[in-house]
Amino acid sequence: MSWRLNLAKLASLFRRPQTMNDLEEEIRTHLQMEEQENLEFGMSPDEARYAALRQFGNVALAQQKSREMWVWNRAETMRQDLGFGLRQLKRSPTFAAVAVLTLALGIGANTAIFQMLDAVRLRSLPVTNPHELTLIHLADMPGKRGSQDTTYPALNNPLWQYIRDHQAAFSQVLAWSPTMLGISEGVHERAVPSLWVSGNFFDVLGVRPALGRLFNSADDEPGCGASGLVVSYGFWQEQLGGDPHAIGRTLTIGRHPVPILGVTRAGFTGPEIGHSFDLAAPICSQPAYWTDGNWLDSSTDWWLTVMGRLKPGGSLAEANASLKSLSPAAFESSLRKDYPTENVRDYLRFQLVADSAPSGVSWLRDKYENPLWMLLGLAGVVLLIACANLANLMLARGSARMQELAVRLSLGATRARLIWQLLWETAPLILFGAATGLVLARVLGKCLIDLLSTQGDSLFVDLHPDWRVLGFTSTLAALTALLFGLVPAFRAVSIAPNEVMKTGWARAGGMQESSRLRRALVIAQVALSLVLITGAVLFARTLGNLLTVDAGFREDSILIAQLDLTRLRLPAPLRITAKREILDQLRTIPGAESAAEARIVPLSGGSIDNRVWAEGEDRQSGFDPNFNWVGEGYFKTLGIPLLAGRDLDEKDTPASPKVAIVNEEFARRFAKGANPVGLRIRREATPHEPEMVFEIVGLVKNSKYLDLRERFRPIVYLSVTQDQNPDPFEQVLIHSTLPVPMLTSTIKREVGERSPDISVDFSVFKTQIQESLLPEKLMAALSGFFGILAGLLTAVGLYGVISFLVARRTHEIGIRMALGAGKAQVLLSVLRETLLLTMVGMGLGLPITFGVARLIAGMLFGVKPEDPASLTMAACALCAVGLAAAYIPALRAAKVDPVVALRYE
């Protein structure tokens, strides 16, 4: 067939082709001619007409056959079925609304979660050939010392430079590190998310400028100072108003006016998924922007994430082999004097390896990937339950049309044609459902991102629906259609038309079979609901347990103030005095009950551990407790009871003997539970301090350090005032019952009066702790939502089936009542049947529930996966749902009038 013919056929879908009208007229003419001829032969007019018709045969068939010549039969019938489906929906708008809403919720929830997964896991970075990108990191890191300054695998600068200059494994390598840079605006400073990048960073990723130029390797030479910045497209649009003359404008970073060199193209949001960047500065500028510390020549600052681009056609294995041979020389030449001597041998033994990293790195992904997959599974189960409901509804509608289908079957319609028709009738539902679901998914997706954003850390996730999301949604919709359309359709056409036409469908056994199927569907719903509701209970209890777990310290009414004294440019000894003066000033604020310095705020994610052993013993006999540097009043501020000895105080100075306070867990490990006060411990050398001896002067109760889920860890508290070389940052915990806004404005004013060069940031301790529970909150909230949804859907399903059963049994109930059964008995018998269905469903759901619970065991806290109490709660909830759903039909059954019911037949 020619393309023109196909086109004509396609067009004929939308309008009745001229040919068809012509044909009708032609056939009419034909019949008239024949009739005339017959008349001429002397037939009577009637005879003549009948003879003509007889001669012609089946007029409709001829028309139909000719018509098929011109249109796609399949498409044509499809359009008819679709139209029929639409008309049917118009006739029952409630059914349509319920069905579309159910589908939209099911498909929307699935799509929302999938698009999040797509954005953080499946999608590649928006750069050239992302599949060539690899992440270069240390294979194994015992003996790695120093500070890890990013959440991602990182190398130090000398190592990066060696790799850059000597590697042959990759076509190109790049390095970057996330940071915050402060833009000065008058007296205020605003910190914006930024990147340190190697000179070739944008070039290797294939990122073009939207304006100006991006960095090249000449921009990243040692000693470059604060030479220039590249800004992101988003920053250019939002902060610079898309100024076409932005190139050459300067931004003040710290005290340096820095020119803007270029703007990156739209769509590039950095190498990290979950965060975007505003500014990018070359790595060599680090010492210029940060007055404290030069990381360029340090082998203990692990801050640069190094990525390589595989050679075209090169394999990861080849790259790794090449890195392996490069490693010894790389570590030898990058070793600097600051590396602790006892670990130098470890350093020289390090190995570099590369892993494929087409989608960059993502803290968000690491944290949420598993919960998201889990949630996708749960959402899938919800959709299954919804499908069962819809299948049930379709079955009910199918029953009403049995007579029609039987007539059509006996008139010669093929079963395939009928199944096809019934399937297509569900298409409008699916299409509306999926479309609404997609819209819903966008809204839900935004909510999800808001839910995961924290104070001072807004997430950036690009949720534009790509082909993967659309494909997912359409596949989902198609599967849904098959699930809830195909089963009832097969059921509907498996009838014996003769029987149905002779005796009616119900008598022909259809009713029996249909009610079996409907019961099976409801049982499946109950089984799946049990899984979801139990999951919801387990996650809710996990969250509850974490929220109420005794962390060992006061969480309420604590404000964290982070003061940045960098711009005062004080030498170390003066910093100590300045910090003490500020602290004293904060303590005098009315309403501030106590205040204390702390280098690490518990549960904030920061941690330090070092080896400790008893003085005079072997290093090998020691262990690795966690450390914190705190000031006087820390324990009082956080409400951690001092069990023995004394608190740190002002008499602990750099010159006085070094002291430490330990917690109970430390005492248990170190002194076998005896009072450790007075004992002396030796701590290994750190990048900043040599090996030292500390005298334990106090013992405090246990408290959590890194994570609410942890068992209490051994902790050593050192005095922040004994640090000879304090950094220019001061973190103060303030205990006050004043409203937070009032407290923060007072502190800002006080500190501002002292010096406008000190910047202060605040966070609320309680909020910070709760934010550390975000994955748990996410799981609890969403699994709870799914659980409720599952319960509702199951209730609707049960209601439908019980109503149907009651209607079917009206006759029987009438007889029973005529024979003396009371209303209560009838009511109970209906409820009993419901309970039986629910029980069977729960019985079947139990093994599945245990299986799923074991899968999520790792995400639970303080509750066992097969916790009987949780299971009982879920089961009771389901029974309640079942009984509530059955109550109305049961009442209806009890109101059956025996006279009416018996007359009915």
Added chain:
Amino acid sequence: MLILRTLRWGAAHGHGIAKSIERMSEDTLKVEHGSLYPALQRLQQEGWINAEWGVSKNNQRAKYYRLTALGRRQLVAEASRWERFVKAVSGVLKPAESEEGQ
């Protein structure tokens, strides 16, 4: 094929075609006239005939079909194929008949 042959002598309308096929086959082929129309549609699609509205002897509006150049060629091709087929069939049948006769 029969339709094409009918049209060899000039344009005709549906009824006329039906009649002439009946005549040509000397009433051995009692076709339902209805089946003529799908066939006409098919031939039109193949581009072997085309149609236009005209007025019949009795002043009736009727559609007249005529052979196209393509149709004429097709007719020749089909006719020769048909003749070959007939020859082959009779070739197969004749010996069978003679065998029966023996």
